[in-house]
Amino acid sequence: MPADNLIVGLDIGTTKVCAVIGEYNEQGSLEITGVGLCPSFGLRRGVVINIESTLRSVAQAIEAAEMMSGREVGSVFTGIAGAHIEGINSRGVVAVTGRGREITKEDVDRVIDAAKAVVIPMDREVLHVIPQEFIVDDQGGIKDPIDMIGIRLEAEVHIITGSVTSAQNLLKCVNRAGFRVNDIVLQSLASAQAVVSSDEKELGCLLIDLGGGTTDVLVHLDGAPYHTTVIAVGGNQVTSDLAIMLKTPQDAAERIKKESGCCYMPLVESDEEVVIPAVGNWPAQAIPRKEICRIIQPRMTEIFKLVKEQLQKKSYLGMLGGGIVLTGGGSLLAGTAELAQEVFGLPARVGYPARFGGLASEYQSPIFATAVGLVLYGAASAAADRYETGPTKRTGEGFIVKLRDWMKEFF
Ligand SMILES: Nc1ncnc2c1ncn2[C@@H]1O[C@H](COP(=O)(O)OP(=O)(O)OP(=O)(O)O)[C@@H](O)[C@H]1O
Ligand SMILES: [Mg+2]
Structure with missing residues (x-):
């Protein structure tokens, strides 16, 4: 039975496929308990061109990580890259309509929707929409506008899009290797989590x-x-x-x-x-x-x-x-x-991946930045799910991850 408390990063790279298993220890801190590596022959310049070959590498890398950690993997966070990736900045504006002009989560949802209403070609899909700042009545630099009072709410966002077929081929490789994909994350966003x-x-x-x-x-x-x-x-x-x-x-x-x-x-x-x-x-x-x-x-x-x-x-x-x-x-x-x-x-x-317990020496190389970053991204995503149900605790990072979840409908 796959353990459901694991957070697994799967970096499908041009030269290697790498799986990193993270899990929370009894003290509640995240540890890396498995690292698996397998050469990759099914990609060209970051894009899958051979499904069979890639899925074999995926299966082998995950199996090696499972052996090391003694755990069974069910689902993974996987990365995406390739020249088809594009990032654009966009802005949206809405009027704050609620009682007392207090900004609510619904206002934030609406302004993000307005900001992402840019024309995206049919062959691309939105991978991430990340708020950069909110502007309330011309006051900029606001990371979290909820509960503030204002008339006009603006959002500046960074929208990352990629080719639909490239993402589908990645999904297909992982699914056919026998694993579910929790999320597809831009590789550089994951690497940044680990090394910046x-x-x-x-x-x-x-x-x-x-x-x-x-x-x-x-x-x-x-x-x-x-x-x-x-x-x-x-x-x-x-x-x-x-x-x-x-x-x-x-x-x-x-x-x-x-x-x-x-x-x-x-x-x-x-x-x-x-x-x-x-x-x-x-x-x-x-x-x-x-x-x-x-x-x-x-x-x-x-x-x-x-x-x-x-x-x-x-x-x-x-x-x-x-x-x-x-x-x-x-x-x-x-x-x-x-x-x-x-x-x-x-x-x-x-940039070497930040040390956060577990088999530090196994992942202390820039080669593992993306895979370790995917684990951190997955952990932040789970934490965002937790805090969303809690009282008013909110962080910029959690906000980003939550938004990513809303975008899942695009897959
Ligand atoms: N010690 C080293 N000195 C110089 N280059 C190295 C060294 N170790 C690895 N490389 C180079 O790093 C590259 C592989 O890096 P990495 O594992 O980050 O790529 P990848 O994730 O498989 O590919 P991509 O991200 O482009 O899809 C290869 O070109 C390899 O030659
Ligand atoms: Mg890479």
């Missing part, structure tokens, strides 16, 4: 999740998301560049990248050498590590510059007091934080 602090979100922060097939970008300003995109280039491209330039197979290039790669020249000593293994009639040879850096650095710079251009267009670059957080497997490449710092002119760090 609330302070950084308040100060303004750029999250870049450097995956194998995609680079996911998420900007938080004043604690809420304002900009979301997914760029269809990731670490696999860096490996391909190396394979082509060094005339070596992909798996050798991948190993060289992980063991000796670097994307920031000042970090490489001039006398360091790297051995390129023999291929066919070509003998093994040693080349300067600087040569490897000369191949990788332009590709990583290109990815960062693409992101920078997007932010410059929206004038967000000057609003990032919390700096840059890099995560995903690509952030393990030596020099990513230094290069990002140089390209953006902002402080950058590599």
Whole structure:
């Protein structure tokens, strides 16, 4: 029998599928009790292109996590990414009509409905509607307007949409592997839960999740998301560049990248050498590590510059007091934080999932940011359900998650 107190994050990535099992211990705090990993071959640039292959990886990853935790999984929170993801900002206005002009939850529902009444093409669906701020009679910056008195209520929201078929294919893989999907969550929103602090979100922060097939970008300003995109280039491209330039197979290039790669020249000593293994009639040879850096650095710079251009267009670059957080497997490449710092002119760090008990050493890598974040997202979602039935306790985060629940009708 699947245990119903588990919160399971399932990250279906381009290079790996990863399942993380969270459960509450006797003291009531969340612990990670299982982590399962399986290589992924059924995705291209973040999107499922082979159902059979993906569902096998899903089943194996969950089975491995179940073995570790000794629990049976029934349902999961899964992530979505791909170049089809789009984020837009929108605004809605309503009149406050109730007794004494006191703003009620119904007013908030109506203003959110008004804000999300934007034209969305038939082939896309709304994944998230996240309030950024409420404005009551021209007074902005309000996170929770309920019980305030006013005549006019406005909401600014961030709406994230994605391709209907991509979401359906994800659902199909998980369902056919034998699991229910509680929710589909944008991968970068999940990663942010795990590696970006609330302070950084308040100060303004750029999250870049450097995956194998995609680079996911998420900007938080004043604690809420304002900009979301997914760029269809990731670490696999860096490996391909190396394979082509060094005339070596992909798996050798991948190993060289992980063991000796670097994307920031000042970090490489001039006398360091790297051995390129023999291929066919070509003998093994040693080349300067600087040569490897000369191949990788332009590709990583290109990815960062693409992101920078997007932010410059929206004038967000000057609003990032919390700096840059890099995560995903690509952030393990030596020099990513230094290069990002140089390209953006902002402080950058590599984001490791926050420690919250359990098998900390098993998930302490940027590779697990999304899966751990999905568990945190699931936990916040359950907490939001609990507080909604309670008295007047309300938090911004809970609000967001609750809204997500209302959007389930779209699936
Ligand atoms: N130590 C390392 N040094 C450099 N690159 C690394 C290292 N470890 C992993 N990577 C790279 O990270 C990428 C995989 O990252 P990650 O596991 O976050 O991707 P994914 O979630 O499977 O893919 P995506 O999110 O794009 O769908 C690969 O390109 C891999 O080469
Ligand atoms: Mg990923």
